[in-house]
Amino acid sequence: MSGHVAFRGRDEADFDGEADYVVVGSGAGGAAAAVTLARAGARVAIVEAGAWRDPDDYPISAYGAMRDMMDDWGSQVTVGRAFWPVVQARTVGGTTVINSAICVRTPDDIFAQWERDHGVGELRAEMLAAQDVLERELSVEEAPPESRGRSNLLAMKGAEALGYPESHYMRRYVNGCAGSGQCLQGCKKLRKQSTNLNYIPETIARGGMVLSCAPVDRVVFEGTRAVGVVGRFAHPASRARGTRFQIRARKAVIVAASATHSPLLLMRSGLRHAALGKHFRAHPGTGLFGCYDTPIDMNTGATQGWASTGFRSDPGLKLETLSMPLELIGSRFAGGGAKLIERLSEFRHVAMWCLAVRAESEGSVSRSLFSDKPVVRYELDRGDMERFRQGMVLIAKQHFAAGARAVIPGVAGLPYKIGPDDLGVLEEAPLDPRRYTAILSHLFGGCVMGRDARTSVVDHRGRVHGTTGLVVADASVIPTNLGVNPQHTIMALAMTFARDLASR
Amino acid sequence: MTARPLPYAKTSDGVPALRDPHMNWLVRSALAILFPPTGDLPGVDNGGLDAFVARFRRETPWLLWLGVVMGAMVFHLTPALTVHVPLPAFLLSPALADKHADRIAGSRWYLIRQAIFILKLPGGMAWGADPAVREQFALAPMERDPGTWRTS
Numbered sequence: 104m105s106g107h108v109a110f111r112g113r114d115e116a117d118f119d120g121e122a123d124y125v126v127v128g129s130g131a132g133g134a135a136a137a138v139t140l141a142r143a144g145a146r147v148a149i150v151e152a153g154a155w156r157d158p159d160d161y162p163i164s165a166y167g168a169m170r171d172m173m174d175d176w177g178s179q180v181t182v183g184r185a186f187w188p189v190v191q192a193r194t195v196g197g198t199t200v201i202n203s204a205i206c207v208r209t210p211d212d213i214f215a216q217w218e219r220d221h222g223v224g225e226l227r228a229e230m231l232a233a234q235d236v237l238e239r240e241l242s243v244e245e246a247p248p249e250s251r252g253r254s255n256l257l258a259m260k261g262a263e264a265l266g267y268p269e270s271h272y273m274r275r276y277v278n279g280c281a282g283s284g285q286c287l288q289g290c291k292k293l294r295k296q297s298t299n300l301n302y303i304p305e306t307i308a309r310g311g312m313v314l315s316c317a318p319v320d321r322v323v324f325e326g327t328r329a330v331g332v333v334g335r336f337a338h339p340a341s342r343a344r345g346t347r348f349q350i351r352a353r354k355a356v357i358v359a360a361s362a363t364h365s366p367l368l369l370m371r372s373g374l375r376h377a378a379l380g381k382h383f384r385a386h387p388g389t390g391l392f393g394c395y396d397t398p399i400d401m402n403t404g405a406t407q408g409w410a411s412t413g414f415r416s417d418p419g420l421k422l423e424t425l426s427m428p429l430e431l432i433g434s435r436f437a438g439g440g441a442k443l444i445e446r447l448s449e450f451r452h453v454a455m456w457c458l459a460v461r462a463e464s465e466g467s468v469s470r471s472l473f474s475d476k477p478v479v480r481y482e483l484d485r486g487d488m489e490r491f492r493q494g495m496v497l498i499a500k501q502h503f504a505a506g507a508r509a510v511i512p513g514v515a516g517l518p519y520k521i522g523p524d525d526l527g528v529l530e531e532a533p534l535d536p537r538r539y540t541a542i543l544s545h546l547f548g549g550c551v552m553g554r555d556a557r558t559s560v561v562d563h564r565g566r567v568h569g570t571t572g573l574v575v576a577d578a579s580v581i582p583t584n585l586g587v588n589p590q591h592t593i594m595a596l597a598m599t600f601a602r603d604l605a606s607r
Numbered sequence: 608m609t610a611r612p613l614p615y616a617k618t619s620d621g622v623p624a625l626r627d628p629h630m631n632w633l634v635r636s637a638l639a640i641l642f643p644p645t646g647d648l649p650g651v652d653n654g655g656l657d658a659f660v661a662r663f664r665r666e667t668p669w670l671l672w673l674g675v676v677m678g679a680m681v682f683h684l685t686p687a688l689t690v691h692v693p694l695p696a697f698l699l700s701p702a703l704a705d706k707h708a709d710r711i712a713g714s715r716w717y718l719i720r721q722a723i724f725i726l727k728l729p730g731g732m733a734w735g736a737d738p739a740v741r742e743q744f745a746l747a748p749m750e751r752d753p754g755t756w757r758t759s
C-alpha cells in the first residue's frame with residue numbers, strides 16, 4: 104500500500120489500509136515525524152484533512168488562499184472579550200504551505216524552562232541536531248539582497264537608526280527567494296520549502312502513503328492501545344462527506360493536527376486528561392502601516408524579510424515586516440465610503456511592520472456543541488496588553504526613523520494617522536483588546552508535555568500518558584510560548600519523538 | 608397542485624441555507640456604499656459585483672456567509688445611529704449614505720465594528736481583485752485561481 108489516495112465519494116467502497124505508523128496531519132510536525140519514521144524503514148500512512156495542492160494548483164488571490172488553503176476560510180476566532188482570528192492551513196503540507204518559512208532556532212532558555220517548570224529535559228541536544236539537519240535539507244538562507252524589497256530595507260534602516268538589538272534579514276526555509284511577496288498564497292515559484300514539496304513526497308517514495316481530503320474523526324483504541332484512525336473523506340470544494348476510511352496502525356498513531364485540532368481529536372477519541380485542551384498559548388500580533396513619500400510597493404520583495412529578536416526577553420516581543428495584499432487592506436483600513444477609498448489610494452506608499460507578543464496569557468481549546476470545529480477561549484491579560492502596546496510604539500518609532508511621515512496605528516478610537524510628535528497617543532492607548540485588530544498565527548499547547556500526568560497530556564517523548572502507541576508531535580505539545588517563530592522547534596520536536604519511536 | 612419550494616435548501620454541511628436572493632442584494636448594496644468610486648479609483652460595483660457575491664455565498668462556509676449577511680443588515684439598519692435619519696441605508700441620499708458608511712465602520716460599539724469588518728472583508732477582496740483597480744496601483748491583473756488539487 105503506497106502512493107496517494109484523494110477524495111472518494113459515498114458511492115465508492117470504504118477505504119481500508121494498514122501501516123506501521125499512521126500520522127494524522129501533514130504540516131510542520133506531521134511531515135517531519137513521517138519522513139523520520141520512513142527513513143528508519145517503516146511504512147507510514149499520512150492522513151490529512153486538506154487537499155493536496157501542487158504549486159500549479161496554488162491560488163493567486165487572497166480569496167483563493169482563504170478558500171483553498173485555510174482551515175475553514177480562516178474564519179476561526181477566539182472567544183473572549185475580542186474576536187481575534189486564529190489562522191491555520193488545511194492542506195497537504197499544513198501551515199508550512201501558507202507561512203513565511205521563517206526559521207529560528209529554539210532559544211536555550213526555552214529548554215531550561217521546559218526542564219525547570221515541566222520536568223522535560225534531555226531534548227536540547229537531539230533537537231539542536233535535528234535543527235542542523237532541517238537547515239541543511241530545507242535550504243535555510245538569509246533573504247537575498249536582490250529580493251529584499253523596499254519595505255524590508257527600510258525596516259532595517261529604521262532599526263539601525265534606533266539601535267534596535269538583533270536586527271537582521273531573516274533566515275528562511277527558502278532556496279533562492281524571487282521576492283514575489285506571495286508566501287501566504289503558497290510559493291508558485293517553488294522556492295519556499297514547504298513540506299508538501301519535500302518530506303511528504305519522500306515519505307511516499309520510501310513506500311509510504313498519503314490520504315488527502317481525509318479528516319480523521321477519531322483514534323481507535325483496543326484497551327489503552329491506539330490501533331488506528333477512522334474518518335470520512337471530505338470534498339475540498341463542496342465540503343460534502345465521502346466514503347469512510349480506516350487505517351490500522353501496526354505500531355503507533357502519531358497525532359500532528361495542530362494546536363487546535365490535536366486536542367479536539369483526542370477529546371473526540373474519548374481521552375480524558377485534566378490538562379487536555381488546557382494551557383493554550385499564542386503570540387498574538389498586529390501590524391502598523393508607515394506612510395512614506397515615495398512608493399514602497401510592499402508586495403514586491405520577500406513577504407517577510409526583516410526581524411528583530413532583541414526584545415524577546417524584555418519586554419517580550421518579536422518585530423518583523425509583513426507584506427499584505429491589496430485585497431486584504433480594504434478591510435484592514437478604517438472607515439467606509441469615499442474616505443475609505445481615499446485611504447486605500449495610498450496603498451503603494453504604505454509598509455506594514457508587525458509585532459508578535461510573547462504572551463503569558465493562557466486559554467483553552469474545547470469541543471463545540473454545534474459543530475466539529477474547535478472553540479478557542481483566549482484573551483490577553485493586562486501585562487500582555489501592555490507588551491502589545493509597547494510593541495506598537497516600537498514599530499511606530501521605527502517607521503518614523505525610517506522616514507515615514509505618518510503611521511496608521513489601526514486602533515479604534517485613536518486618530519487614523521499619527522505623526523512623529525503624537526507617539527504619546529499610542530503610549531497612552533487604552534488596553535482594551537477590543538480596540539485592536541490582531542491575529543493568532545503562532546499557537547501552542549492543548550496537549551502539553553510534562554512529567555506529571557496530572558498537569559500534562561504527553562511525556563517528554565510525546566507519548567500520551569496512560570496509553571500505548573499514541574504520540575502527539577506538533578505545536579500542541581509545547582508547554583510554553585517561545586518568543587520566536589515556532590516551525591523550527593515543532594519540526595525538531597517531531598523528529599526527536601519519531602526517532603525515539605523508531606528506535607523502540 | 609404544484610409543490611412550493613422550501614424557503615431553504617440544505618448545504619453540503621447539511622445546514623439550512625437561506626435561498627432568498629434578497630440576501631445577495633442586501634450584501635451587494637452595502638458593499639457598493641462602502642466601496643464607492645472615488646477620484647480615479649473605481650468602486651467595488653464595477654461590473655462583477657453580483658457574480659462575486661453569488662460566488663462568495665456559494666463557496667464560503669454557511670457561518671461566514673451568515674456573518675456577512677448580519678453585517679449587511681447592521682449596515683442598512685443603523686443610519687439612525689450615525690446620520691440620525693430613520694431610514695435604511697439603501698434609501699439614503701448618496702451623500703448621507705457615504706457619511707453613514709464611514710461612521711458605522713468606526714462605531715464605538717465593538718460588535719457593530721466587527722459586523723462591518725466582516726462585511727468589508729469580501730468587499731475588499733472583490734475591490735482589490737478588480738483589474739481596473741490594480742492598474743491604478745501598478746499591480747498586474749490576477750489570473751484566475753485554479754481551484755484544482757491532486758485527485759490521484
Ligand SMILES: Cc1cc2nc3c(=O)[nH]c(=O)nc-3n(C[C@H](O)[C@H](O)[C@H](O)COP(=O)(O)OP(=O)(O)OC[C@H]3O[C@@H](n4cnc5c(N)ncnc54)[C@H](O)[C@@H]3O)c2cc1C
Nearest residue numbers: 128130132152193197198202204205319577578588589590
Ligand atoms: C500566516 C502564517 C504565517 C506563519 N509564518 C511562520 C513562519 O514564517 N515561521 C514559523 O516558524 N512559523 C510560522 N507560522 C506558524 C507555523 O506555520 C505553525 O506554527 C506550524 O506550521 C504548526 O505546525 P503543526 O504541525 O502544529 O500544524 P500545521 O502545520 O497547521 O499542520 C496541521 C495539519 O493537520 C491537518 N489536520 C487538522 N485536523 C485534522 C484531522 N482531524 N485529520 C487529519 N488532518 C487534520 C491540517 O489540515 C494541517 O494540514 C505561521 C503561521 C501562519 C498562520
Ligand code: SF4
Nearest residue numbers: 280281283284286290
Ligand atoms: S517571496 Fe515569493 S519567491 Fe520568495 S519564498 Fe515567498 S512566495 Fe516564494
